[in-house]
Amino acid sequence: MQHTLVHKNSTLLYQKSGHGDKVLLLFHGFGQHHRAFAALTETLAAHYTLYAFDLFFHGSSQWNEGEQPLEKEMWREIMVHFLKEHKIETLSVLGFSMGGKFALATLELFPAQVEHIFLLAPDGIKTSLWYSLATYPLVLREFFKSMILKPGRLHAITSGLHRLHLVDNGLLRFAESQMDTKEKRERVYYSWVVFRHLHFDMKDIAGLIKRHSTKLTLVVGKHDKIITVRNMQALLRHLSDYQLEILDTGHNGVIAGSIPILVKSVSQ
Numbered sequence: 645m646q647h648t649l650v651h652k653n654s655t656l657l658y659q660k661s662g663h664g665d666k667v668l669l670l671f672h673g674f675g676q677h678h679r680a681f682a683a684l685t686e687t688l689a690a691h692y693t694l695y696a697f698d699l700f701f702h703g704s705s706q707w708n709e710g711e712q713p714l715e716k717e718m719w720r721e722i723m724v725h726f727l728k729e730h731k732i733e734t735l736s737v738l739g740f741s742m743g744g745k746f747a748l749a750t751l752e753l754f755p756a757q758v759e760h761i762f763l764l765a766p767d768g769i770k771t772s773l774w775y776s777l778a779t780y781p782l783v784l785r786e787f788f789k790s791m792i793l794k795p796g797r798l799h800a801i802t803s804g805l806h807r808l809h810l811v812d813n814g815l816l817r818f819a820e821s822q823m824d825t826k827e828k829r830e831r832v833y834y835s836w837v838v839f840r841h842l843h844f845d846m847k848d849i850a851g852l853i854k855r856h857s858t859k860l861t862l863v864v865g866k867h868d869k870i871i872t873v874r875n876m877q878a879l880l881r882h883l884s885d886y887q888l889e890i891l892d893t894g895h896n897g898v899i900a901g902s903i904p905i906l907v908k909s910v911s912q
Contacts, residue, residue: 649729651722653708657698658726662689666759666910667732669750670696673741673765674835675828677703680740680899687903691910692736695726699746700838701831711834713841719746720753727757736760738906740899741871742835744768745842748849755852760859762906765868765898768844770875789833850882860886861909863902865893 649656659678662668662685672680678696685694700707700714707714727735736759739747744766751758763769853860860883864873873890880886887909891901 648704649722649726651718651725654700655704655706656700656722657704659685659696660693661685661696662692662694664688664690664692666692667730667735668692668694669735669737669747670694671699671737671739671743671746672696672702673743673767675702675831676740679703684899684903684906687907688910691907695730697746699743701835707834707838709838711837714838715841716749716753719749719842723750723753727754733757734759736762738762738764739766739768740764741895742767742839745839748844749842751852751858752844752849755856755858758856758858760861760909761853762861762863762902762909764863764902765865765871765895766862767871768842769846770878789837846879847882850879853883854885859909861889861905862886863889863891863898863905865891865895865898865901867892867894868898870895 645660647658647660649658657678668688670678670681670685672678677698681694681696685696688694698705726732734757735754737747737750739745739762741764744763745768747761747763747766748768751761852858862876862880864871864876866873876888880888889902889905891898893901
């Protein structure tokens with residue numbers, strides 16, 4: 645069953661499924677929508693009542709605040725509304741790739757209510773240069789906007805990076821696949837700019853996990869060129885109690901590969 649949450653001028657669509665006693669919120673990766681979790685939600689339906697979101701600029705959700713950043717306080721207001729509407733007191737969260745930022749934000753804002761956080765090849769643990777550039781002065785953001793929205797300029801830059809061997813071929817192919825139409829390039833730019841304030845101090849996140857005895861399951865792909873196993877140490881070095889699973893896959897195979905791990909985790 646699909647629902648729409650309206651906050652100010654923007655709308656957030658989510659799909660409710662499952663009939664379990666526990667609650668799980670799911671946040672997808674860049675270029676996806678809530679149906680990216682279709683196989684996972686079907687498998688976990690007996691364990692959880694699941695709410696899979698379309699993040700802003702994806703699926704049927706709409707952000708109508710221009711380039712104004714999504715602040716954590718606004719995400720708190722959205723989640724308070726959502727939790728009250730569904731009478732949710734305790735929950736678990738799952739984020740894949742870009743959705744990791746939303747899972748981490750939910751944990752940071754509601755640490756006493758989050759029982760388990762599942763992070764699948766998550767963005768948000770180590771801030772990339774790409775996201776750092778989004779916090780630069782407006783004049784530089786305008787330059788990057790022109791680079792993203794004008795395919796000729798973008799192609800020249802990516803071709804140059806390829807010739808100089810400064811970017812892994814797999815990463816370059818992923819980037820090109822996400823920017824091969826005007827609609828996709830606009831989604832890249834606006835997601836980049838609007839989500840730029842969703843960054844986290846991993847020492848603080850680890851402190852919340854320990855203080856509230858929150859379970860952490862972290863799943864990454866051994867061949868992932870986008871979210872690397874090494875970068876997960878930014879969080880894990882502050883923790884001693886967690887579940888880390890390294891799959892023999894790349895970035896796009898992490899969701900499917902995680903299903904047996906998640907089933908085993910919730911069955912224990």
